[in-house]
Amino acid sequence: MGGLASLVARLQIDWETLLTVNLPALIVVLIAVPLVLFLYIMGTELIVRRFPKRAQPTVRPWIWVGPAILLVSVILVYPMIGTIIRSFFDRGGSNFIGLGNYIHMLSDGGVLIVLRNNLLWLLLYPAMVLIFGLALAMLADRVSYEKPVKSLIFMPMAISFVAMSIIWQFVYYYRPPDVPQIGILNAIVVNLFHAQPITWIQDTRFNNYALILIAVWGATGFAMVILSAALKGIPGELLEAARVDGANELVVFRRIILPLMMPTIVVVGTTMVIFALKAFDIVYVMTAGNYNTDILARRMYAELYAAQNHANSSTLAVILLIAVIPVLIFNVQQFRAVEARR
Amino acid sequence: MKPFTDQTGVKISFEATRDLDAILQTKVAAGNPPDVTAAPGIGTLIKMAKAGQVIPLDDKLDMSQLNANYGADWINLGKVNGKLVNIYAWAALKGLVWYDPKAFQAKGYQVPKTWDELITLTNKIKSDGGKPWCVALESQAASGWPGSDWHKEIVLSQSGPTVYDSWWAGKQKWSSPEIKQAWTTWGQQILGSGGSNVYGGPQYMRATTFGDGGQGLFTNPPKCYMFNQGSFITSFFDGYTPKPTAGTDYAEFALPDVSSSNAGAHVVSGDAFVMTKDTPQARALIKYVATAQAQDIWVKRGGGKIAVNKQVSLDDYPDPISKAEAQTVQTTKIARYDAGDLMPTDMRDAYWKGVLDFVQDQSKLDSILANLDKVQQTAYVGAS
């Protein structure tokens, strides 16, 4: 255990390579990459201008969305097509079995717990992230020390999941009742409420909530930053006018701020719903799905690498994709509404 | 590894990762494997060897020299389908019971020589009002493995190597009498009903990180008197405050034989190296890790690592405890590798999970075993 890790630390710094190979390469890349992107969009525009005037609006959009569609097709769509096809074949990959994998997976007791937990994530995680994110964006907007507050709230985004799990192990730490608690949550439970300490991660009454809380803590800064950017975009004179008209803050929020921010709230909400569906890291690191905390993406990972059962992992991935469809339908309605207003 | 570079001029690039399984499988499947892989979990490697994805070493190494330097058990451990594919660089000894000699002396407890004496001592400590055992199972994604060590040590010592081998190979059911008996032995004789022999009970067992499990030995009065862990646990003891001293604050005895017919059986583990791409550099590295010279370096660094190469002198071990462990390894009559690591990854994961469920409620054993049997049916099927 850790045998390799200890060896890694012994690597020597190779200054010569660093200064003669790595540094020039980095500089070249820093200049070349933006240049290529800029030249692409300028160059193609010059080409489009040679087209007849009428054809230009037809050709131009594809120039702008082209690189994105190409990259996404290769990097995401192409592997997913393989995955979808794979989900209709047996474990060996040679026999077509139709919906066999789906029937098998959905009748597996473990998968049912997985689906229940994902539902819990789906109900709690996006809602809490949105509420905290919106509240923090709105409140911080009104104080002079907005920047430091936002930086502190955003900080969890900047650390890895491994660091996050270490931080929260401290919070949830359990020690028997006869010794002092070193986890802050159990210290509060024992000293303030005079109750027995709780094994937050193992106790099935609390552990799913405990894990979701970590995720909420991590993502709130993300939501706050986006919502705050949208809030800053609302023209001040509009709010001023309403206040002068005597509208109280609640009315201003409900009638002006909320409708104007709705498209952004939908974006953040949709992203959070999808993240709740594909939540993985925190459960993977903290419990590995033990104690009834397993979720779809973690189970898929286990089927893929631990069991090397590509039929099952593909099936779970497709279930995940299907679960996203309702969110997409909601989005269509939303941006039809935005278009209608314009 | 610097000595290796100095000697051969080959520079090594390392990737260390806890997602080793995932990365290795991806790279091999995509046709871009690393030259050499060192993996603590060799279940994956066995699977790869069976699929022909690793390179046999029989013609790459000087076998007569290897036979002279390595015990036959260690060479056999590295064989899949009769071909040598893994080379072990160092070993760790499992099934060591750690205790505080001062605490034992204060109460007049003797180090048990037989299993019966161990159980008698357990009951005596309990009737004196103490807790005999500390058990700590938390290890994040690997939670449960320390309990699986307990179980597999009992299987090997109670039912012998033949049962042990066919069990990890998936040919013996979990619900078979021998494997089940090991669970009940552990549960009834060591843990006690409802975990009553263990400090803190099931809650503490499941919530405590394995490395912290020994803390209870060193408190005053002791929270517990005995703690079963592998040889590497001393590196965790070093992190305790105050730092306990080897010999005076802690000592170890090997878990006594459960059945005298399998006397001297021990579960070991270690790090194996495999070649995943045949390059001159990879050959040089594989050759190097098998040498006494290389293993000497690890041994001297401490941390419970024991050389597999017999040419490494016992005098090179930094303290009496690791020296005694090295002696145990060399004199072991029946050495078996950690069964959990030999199993396919999903079988092993289910094993660990079973441990967590078992300590919580021992009466659920039959349903736990039924579930393990179910996993066993699919886990041993090769991947596509």
Add this chain to the structure above:
Amino acid sequence: MSTAVTAAPPRQEGAVTARAPRTSPLSAAVSKAGLHVAVIALTLLWVTPTLGLLISSFRPGGAFTTSGWWTAFSPPFNFTLDSYRAVLGESDLLPSFFNSFMITIPGTIIPAAIAAFAAYAFAWMKFPGRNWIFLALVGLLAVPLQLTFIPLLTLAVHLGLTSGNTLPFGLNAGFIAIWLAHTGYGLPFSIYLLANFFRVLPQDLFESAEIDGASPVTVFFRLVLPLSVPAIASLIIFQFLWVWNDLLVALIFIGGTPEVIKG
């Protein structure tokens, strides 16, 4: 500000008569104090977990396993820099930083730029299938990245984009693969976010620019980008952090060179 105006509430009858201030200075002060309390309390709540780790890192080895980190604030104030000395003494941060930048900077610039191009088209250009393609992109947010690793690495091996090959200027070809991978992974969210911000930009601006004869490139660089700085800045921060914190993708596409190892 066409969107803003349409979304403004209709003026209510009688609102004019209620113009007199309804809040006394006292209750204004109370609500101001309440605001500060709420902001500071929430912030404290958020930093407490991290604070625990931070304090623990300054305590002598092992102290954190015996007493709560908050006890460090009472005598005997026992703090030390040992943990930091140990870490800084052992690892080689410099080379790993270099290569983290080598992965992270292009891994941020490329997706941000390509997403901005696409988002502009989705928000302000008309083309067949626009909404459906956009939706499909958002749906791709749900693709579990682990499933893409084997097909993509196989592809990279076929194209020679692996760490064994060196391109001009000593550039490791594996970097190209990893930039493209991170670009693909980051695009769905980036496009979704930016298109949302671009879409609510005031339409009159685009109309008057068109009348002045400005090309879409000019509009993009002169109007869209400057007006969307907060959104683009937050996107760049997110993408940077995702790529920076990623180790798995880096190991899969370029691992095997000493430079990619990072703590």
